[in-house]
Amino acid sequence: MWLLVWETAFRLSGKEPWQFAPPSEVLSALWAGVADHTFLQALGRSLGRIGCGFGLALLLGTGMGFLLVHSRLCNWLAGPLVLGVQSLPSICWMPVAVLWFGLNERAILFVVLMGSVGSITMATRDGLRQIPVTYQRVASTFGASLTQRLLWVSLPAALPVFISGLKQGWSFAWRSLLAGELLYAVAGREGMGGLLTMARDLADYARMFAAMILIVCVSVLVDRVIFSRLEQHVRVRWGLAAR
Amino acid sequence: MTAESRSTAFQAVEKHGQDARATPKVRLRGVSKRFDTGVGKNARRFEAVKDVSFEVRDGEFLALVGPSGCGKTTILNLIAGFERPDEGEVFFEGRPVTGAGPDRLVIFQEHGLFPWLTVQRNVEFGLRVLGLDKHERRERAMHYLQMVHLTKFRRSYPFQLSGGMRQRTALARALAVEPQVLLMDEPFASLDPRTRDILHVELQSLWLQTHKTIVFVTHSVEEALRLSDRIVVLASQPGRVRHTLSVSLPHPRDFLDAALVEMRANILKEFEDELNILVKKEGDDDWRLEEGSISARPPRGVALGLGDGI
Ligand SMILES: Nc1ncnc2c1ncn2[C@@H]1O[C@H](COP(=O)(O)OP(=O)(O)OP(=O)(O)O)[C@@H](O)[C@H]1O
Ligand SMILES: [Mg+2]
Numbered sequence: 026m027w028l029l030v031w032e033t034a035f036r037l038s039g040k041e042p043w044q045f046a047p048p049s050e051v052l053s054a055l056w057a058g059v060a061d062h063t064f065l066q067a068l069g070r071s072l073g074r075i076g077c078g079f080g081l082a083l084l085l086g087t088g089m090g091f092l093l094v095h096s097r098l099c100n101w102l103a104g105p106l107v108l109g110v111q112s113l114p115s116i117c118w119m120p121v122a123v124l125w126f127g128l129n130e131r132a133i134l135f136v137v138l139m140g141s142v143g144s145i146t147m148a149t150r151d152g153l154r155q156i157p158v159t160y161q162r163v164a165s166t167f168g169a170s171l172t173q174r175l176l177w178v179s180l181p182a183a184l185p186v187f188i189s190g191l192k193q194g195w196s197f198a199w200r201s202l203l204a205g206e207l208l209y210a211v212a213g214r215e216g217m218g219g220l221l222t223m224a225r226d227l228a229d230y231a232r233m234f235a236a237m238i239l240i241v242c243v244s245v246l247v248d249r250v251i252f253s254r255l256e257q258h259v260r261v262r263w264g265l266a267a268r
Numbered sequence: 269m270t271a272e273s274r275s276t277a278f279q280a281v282e283k284h285g286q287d288a289r290a291t292p293k294v295r296l297r298g299v300s301k302r303f304d305t306g307v308g309k310n311a312r313r314f315e316a317v318k319d320v321s322f323e324v325r326d327g328e329f330l331a332l333v334g335p336s337g338c339g340k341t342t343i344l345n346l347i348a349g350f351e352r353p354d355e356g357e358v359f360f361e362g363r364p365v366t367g368a369g370p371d372r373l374v375i376f377q378e379h380g381l382f383p384w385l386t387v388q389r390n391v392e393f394g395l396r397v398l399g400l401d402k403h404e405r406r407e408r409a410m411h412y413l414q415m416v417h418l419t420k421f422r423r424s425y426p427f428q429l430s431g432g433m434r435q436r437t438a439l440a441r442a443l444a445v446e447p448q449v450l451l452m453d454e455p456f457a458s459l460d461p462r463t464r465d466i467l468h469v470e471l472q473s474l475w476l477q478t479h480k481t482i483v484f485v486t487h488s489v490e491e492a493l494r495l496s497d498r499i500v501v502l503a504s505q506p507g508r509v510r511h512t513l514s515v516s517l518p519h520p521r522d523f524l525d526a527a528l529v530e531m532r533a534n535i536l537k538e539f540e541d542e543l544n545i546l547v548k549k550e551g552d553d554d555w556r557l558e559e560g561s562i563s564a565r566p567p568r569g570v571a572l573g574l575g576d577g578i
Contacts, residue, residue, distance in 0.1 A: 162350055163380045165368035167394040167445065177396070181384040264383045264427035 028052075055235035064220070064239060071202060071216035072243075074130065078137025079198045086142045086194070090149020107146050115140030115201035119208055130214075133205040140201025141194040148190015152183030185256075185263050192252040199244050217243075291362045292323035293449055293481045294347055294372075298356035300506075301342050316342045318506035319356070324449075327479045331492035331499045339507025340485040344453050347483065348374045360449070370394060373447035377454045379438040381426040387437050388413065388422035394445035412440040416470065432463035436470070443474075449481045456491070465523070468494055472520040489535050493528045494521050501535070 028048045058064035089107070092099040118139045122132035160182050164174045206218025215223060217240050224233035260266035301317040317339040324330045332340050345351045346358050349368040358365040360372060368374075373394075381390050391409040400408070413419045416436040426434055435455055442450060456464045472495060475482060486492055492499045493515055503510040513535075517527055 159376055159378060159380045160382065162348075162368070162374065162376070163382075163393075165350065166348060166370065166372070166374040167397045168368070168370040169397045173397055177393070178382070181382070184384070262384060262425060262427070264425075 050231040051234040051238070054229070054231035055238060058232060058235055058239075064236070067215055067217050067220045067236075068239065068243065070214065071206065071218070074133055074206075074216060075137060075198055075202050078134045078202065079141055079195065081134070082138045082140075082142040082145055082194065082198065083191075085138070086145025087149050089142070089146045090153065093146065093150045094153040107143055110139070111143030111147065114204075115197065116204040116208065119205060123209070128209055132209065133202065136205040137198050137201050141198035144190050144194040144197055148187050148194065149183065151190070152186035153179060155186055156182040185259050185265055188252070188256050188259055192248065192256065195247065195252060196244070199247075203240065292359075293326050293328070293361060294324040294483065295359040295362075296323070296343070296346070296356065297321050297359070299343075299346060299353045299358060300355040301339070301346060301351065302354050315506035317346075317353075318508050320502075320507065320509055321356075322500050322509055322512060324481055324483055327481055328498060329475055329482045329484065329496045331496035332483065332485045332502060333489060333492045333499055334487065334502030334507070334510075335504055336487055338502045338504035340487070340502060341453055342507065343502075344374070344451050344483065344485050348372055348451055350374075370398070370445045371447055372449045372451055373442045373445060375438050375442050375450065375452045375455050377457055379426075379434040379455075381434055381437055381441070383426050386423050386425055387418060387429070390426070390437055391441045391444050393441060398445065408444050409440075412444045415443065415474065416440045430463075431459050432467060435459065435467060439471075439474075443478075447480070449483065451483050451485075453485045454487070455484075457486070457488075464491075469520060471495065476519055489532055490523060490528075493531055493535075494523060 031048045055064075089103070093104060093107070094100070115136050118136050119132070122135040126132045126135060156179060160178050161174075164178045169178065202216070203218040203221075206216040207222055208218075217236060220236045221233055224230070224236060257266070299317060299320045300315065302313045302315050304311060305314045306312055320339075320343060332343060334340055342351070346353055347360075347365065349358075349365045349372070365372075382393065385393065388406075388409050391413060392405045395405040395408055410419060410422075413422055416439055418433060418436055418440065421429065421433065426437070429437065438455070456467050459467065468491070475495075484492070484495060496515060498512060498514045500512050501510045502508065515531070517525065521528065523529075
């Protein structure tokens with residue numbers, strides 16, 4: 026359906042194929058890219074990078090969120106900082122990253138990390154802050170120790186809010202990754218962003234659009250298959266949503 | 269409150285000290301609690317509870333009754349150790365209360381079950397805290413689930429249960445750690461009368477079996493009369509003990525007991541001014557109850573035709 030609209034728009038606009046690729050060409054470019062493995066390789070690299078960067082952000086962000094809630098000093102010192110950092114588009118970290126790490130994998134990981142660690146920190150903090158007093162009191166009346174309370178009450182009670190934040194963190198991470206790869210495409214090791222840059226440099230617009238389609242598909246798929254499902258499952262179980 | 273206005277079935281309870289069989293389970297001595305309310309220039313200290321003293325004997329079922337906002341929950345929180353008094357002291361078995369613990373287990377108005385655990389795992393929560401192994405935990409959980417007739421639902425999650433089933437799960441969870449004292453904060457207030465009646469019967473038989481010490485908070489005079497040995501009637505603004513009365517009728521009891529119905533009418537006659545205070549505080553200033561409009565109504569048990577011992 027959208028393909029038809031696209032094809033018609035192309036015909037009506039009267040533009041040359043190198044300005045505005047028709048779907049027929051884009052689809053064949055997509056097929057070609059998949060067939061010669063360049064797309065899948067690039068996708069694999071991108072996913073590897075985001076996996077690392079996002080994993081790191083998860084560890085760091087959760088830890089920082091805990092500190093913000095449980096230490097007043099940390100909250101006073103770092104609270105506004107986290108908020109400030111989060112308001113900065115993560116690609117602004119790229120020059121710094123290149124300065125510190127050089128133009129390599131670690132620079133891109135750093136950008137992904139900076140892009141998503143803020144939302145994960147916030148999600149952990151907000152998740153922990155909204156825990157009903159009753160749960161805390163149930164834990165106390167049963168005489169739970171600090172660790173028991175943390176592991177068996179605080180963590181699961183914070184989960185619904187945390188997962189929503191995770192979803193947001195993921196989309197930020199994905200954007201940061203693409204921006205990073207787009208700016209600093211390394212030949213031979215390019216990810217999806219690099220693929221876009223290369224296609225643009227070669228004026229291969231069909232291939233460029235094909236790469237964009239793939240990017241959208243992957244991010245939608247990850248959101249649908251992993252995060253939304255997880256979120257829905259938790260919300261139902263926690264009694265926050267109907268089935 | 270004149271002496272004639274009381275039925276023979278309840279008398280003002282003897283001053284403590286006369287009944288010195290053992291140290292009381294719980295004792296409050298001159299307890300006051302204030303809260304900061306309002307912000308900015310509206311900020312002031314609000315006296316929620318003032319100079320409250322009473323005691324709970326071993327194995328006794330004591331009800332705390334009073335209108336909404338009179339400090340019932342505050343008093344329970346003080347006994348539980350969730351809050352510290354500003355004045356006076358709270359004792360548990362003769363020792364000052366310094367914090368919460370499984371010897372004084374609280375059952376909350378909104379059941380407080382963990383939604384991420386199944387019924388059985390909820391009941392096992394306290395046992396895990398105590399460090400029991402898996403086998404023991406399971407055995408004890410099943411024992412108490414049987415007591416509240418919920419073994420069939422042990423694998424369900426709280427969101428799949430009705431309000432009454434949740435409250436029974438909360439009861440099983442509390443009983444599983446075998447506390448000496450149960451502190452119940454309006455545990456049945458949000459249930460329909462039918463379910464509440466069933467739970468009253470279950471709670472009475474449970475209490476007759478185990479003879480735990482129970483402090484039961486309610487704003488329902490009927491509920492207090494039906495369940496308890498002794499009733500502490502609270503007055504509001506500030507929250508204080510108005511008087512204490514004992515209900516010396518055999519258990520299990522029913523709403524339809526003629527003696528209970530009569531006692532209820534008498535208590536409500538004395539309460540009416542108290543209820544007017546509540547109305548003024550929680551509503552508009554010109555909201556007032558008509559003279560006799562509350563005590564003249566038949567008891568809820570009668571009106572709903574609740575049967576005998578269901
Ligand atoms: N944390 C708090 N901060 C400020 N005021 C409080 C706080 N807790 C209780 N209060 C006030 O203290 C008074 C007594 O509250 P409490 O919850 O003990 O009443 P209650 O008898 O349990 O009422 P209800 O029957 O409605 O549950 C109320 O007026 C309430 O507004
Ligand atoms: Mg209350």
